[in-house]
Amino acid sequence: MKKILFFVFFLCFHFFGHSQGLYRGGNSLGGNSASGSLELKNQSIPNDTTRVINTVNTGNLDFKQDGTTVIRIGGNNDNAVYISGIEAVPGAEAIEFFSAFRPKQVDVGTVSASTYADGVIVRALDDELYMVISSSWVKVTNQPVGSVSGGTSLIVDDTFTGTTYQPTAVDTFRIKYGRNVNDIDVSEPTGSYVDGHYMYFVQDSTGRLQFPFKDIRKDKYVRTTKEGAVVLWHYTGTGWTSICGACETYVPSVGYVYLGANAADPNNEVDGIANTDDNGGDVTFTSVATDPYDGTRVLRIVTNIAGSVDGGIPLVGVENGDAIQSISFRAKQVVGLSWTTRLLSGDWNTTYQRNVDDGLAGTWEQIVYNDVGMVAQVDSPKLTIRTTSGGSINDEFHIDEIIVVLE
Incomplete structure (x- = not known):
C-alpha cells in the first residue's frame, strides 16, 4: 500500500x-x-477567471483551426489583431463597420471628430457628409473644389443647370447631372486624359443633353432623348466615344458656323484645301489621309522657307462683329517644334495665342480658344499657324476638326 x-x-x-x-x-x-x-x-474557463498571456519581442499569439491561423495577435510589436474572416451575427452591434456607400451616422454637433482617425467619412444627422481632417469635422458635400486644412480636395456639386457646360479633367469618373428645361450643349472635355478615363452624364430634366463633338467611333454627334437618359463617354486614347441606350444622332445647331469645306471641316469634310492662305507661298497646304483625327482627311501645312513662317485658315462663316464662345481644333506637330496658333489683332479685337505642347509632338492635341470677349473685326477672320524663328524648311504641321461656336 x-x-x-x-x-x-x-x-x-x-x-x-x-x-x-x-x-x-x-x-x-x-x-x-x-x-x-x-x-x-x-x-472551459470559469466566468470569474482572468487570464493574461504575454508575448515578447516579435512573438505572435496565434489561434488556429486545423493548423490554419484564423486570429493572430501581436506580431512585430505592432499591437495589431489580424482576423482571416468575420461572420456577422444578426442583431449584434459589438463591431461597427464604416462603409464608403453608406457611412456611419454620427451627431457631428456633439461627437468630437478626434474620436475618429483622419480621413474617416461619416454621415451627419441631416445626411450631409463630413470628413475628419486634423481632428476636426469638415463638410464635404456640395462644396467647391479646393484645398482645405491638410490639403484634401472637397467633393464637387455634380449638377449643372446652364444651357452650356464645359467638362474638364475634374469631372473624370464622376456622374454629372444636367438639369434644365431647355437643351444643354455639353462640349468636348478639355484637359489631359488617358485611355480608360470616363464620365457619366444624366439628363435630369426635360432639356436634352447635346454633345456637339463627334463620337470618334461612330463618327456622329449624339444627344439624349428623354429625362433619365444616361450617357457614358469613354476616352479611347485618341478621342471620346459614347454608350447610351436613350440617345439619337443629330446635326449641331447653326451656332457651329465654320464653313471651311476642306479637310479640316468636321461638318462638311472635303478632300481639298479650300479656304486656306499660304501667305504668298511661304507654306503649302495639302489634304492628306495620314492619321486623320476626324473623318478621313486632314489639312497638312509644310514650310517652304526657314525662320518664323505663317500660314492662315480663314474661318469662313464668322462675320464682322460676331462674338465667339469658343474656337477649337486638333493640332499635331509632325516635323519641328514650338509651333504656335494665333488669332491676330486686326482680324480680331485683340491678339490671342495658344502654344502647341512640344511634349505631345507626334500626337493629336486639342487647342481651345474660349477667352471672354472674343469678337471678329472682319468677315472670315483668320486662324494663324506659325513656326518659331528657328524653324526649318519642310517643317510640318497637321490640323483637323475646326469647330467655331458663336455666343
Missing part, C-alpha cells in the same frame, strides 16, 4: 512540477504540445 501511495504522489509531483499550463484555483487551461505551443483542447 505504501508503494502505491508513493507512486501516485510521484506522478502528481511530476505533472504539476513540469506542466506549463495556466491555472487558477486548480483549473487547468491547457499545457504544452510537443512543438512547445500552448494548446487549449475542449476546456
Whole structure:
C-alpha cells in the first residue's frame, strides 16, 4: 500500500512540477504540445477567471483551426489583431463597420471628430457628409473644389443647370447631372486624359443633353432623348466615344458656323484645301489621309522657307462683329517644334495665342480658344499657324476638326 501511495504522489509531483499550463484555483487551461505551443483542447474557463498571456519581442499569439491561423495577435510589436474572416451575427452591434456607400451616422454637433482617425467619412444627422481632417469635422458635400486644412480636395456639386457646360479633367469618373428645361450643349472635355478615363452624364430634366463633338467611333454627334437618359463617354486614347441606350444622332445647331469645306471641316469634310492662305507661298497646304483625327482627311501645312513662317485658315462663316464662345481644333506637330496658333489683332479685337505642347509632338492635341470677349473685326477672320524663328524648311504641321461656336 505504501508503494502505491508513493507512486501516485510521484506522478502528481511530476505533472504539476513540469506542466506549463495556466491555472487558477486548480483549473487547468491547457499545457504544452510537443512543438512547445500552448494548446487549449475542449476546456472551459470559469466566468470569474482572468487570464493574461504575454508575448515578447516579435512573438505572435496565434489561434488556429486545423493548423490554419484564423486570429493572430501581436506580431512585430505592432499591437495589431489580424482576423482571416468575420461572420456577422444578426442583431449584434459589438463591431461597427464604416462603409464608403453608406457611412456611419454620427451627431457631428456633439461627437468630437478626434474620436475618429483622419480621413474617416461619416454621415451627419441631416445626411450631409463630413470628413475628419486634423481632428476636426469638415463638410464635404456640395462644396467647391479646393484645398482645405491638410490639403484634401472637397467633393464637387455634380449638377449643372446652364444651357452650356464645359467638362474638364475634374469631372473624370464622376456622374454629372444636367438639369434644365431647355437643351444643354455639353462640349468636348478639355484637359489631359488617358485611355480608360470616363464620365457619366444624366439628363435630369426635360432639356436634352447635346454633345456637339463627334463620337470618334461612330463618327456622329449624339444627344439624349428623354429625362433619365444616361450617357457614358469613354476616352479611347485618341478621342471620346459614347454608350447610351436613350440617345439619337443629330446635326449641331447653326451656332457651329465654320464653313471651311476642306479637310479640316468636321461638318462638311472635303478632300481639298479650300479656304486656306499660304501667305504668298511661304507654306503649302495639302489634304492628306495620314492619321486623320476626324473623318478621313486632314489639312497638312509644310514650310517652304526657314525662320518664323505663317500660314492662315480663314474661318469662313464668322462675320464682322460676331462674338465667339469658343474656337477649337486638333493640332499635331509632325516635323519641328514650338509651333504656335494665333488669332491676330486686326482680324480680331485683340491678339490671342495658344502654344502647341512640344511634349505631345507626334500626337493629336486639342487647342481651345474660349477667352471672354472674343469678337471678329472682319468677315472670315483668320486662324494663324506659325513656326518659331528657328524653324526649318519642310517643317510640318497637321490640323483637323475646326469647330467655331458663336455666343
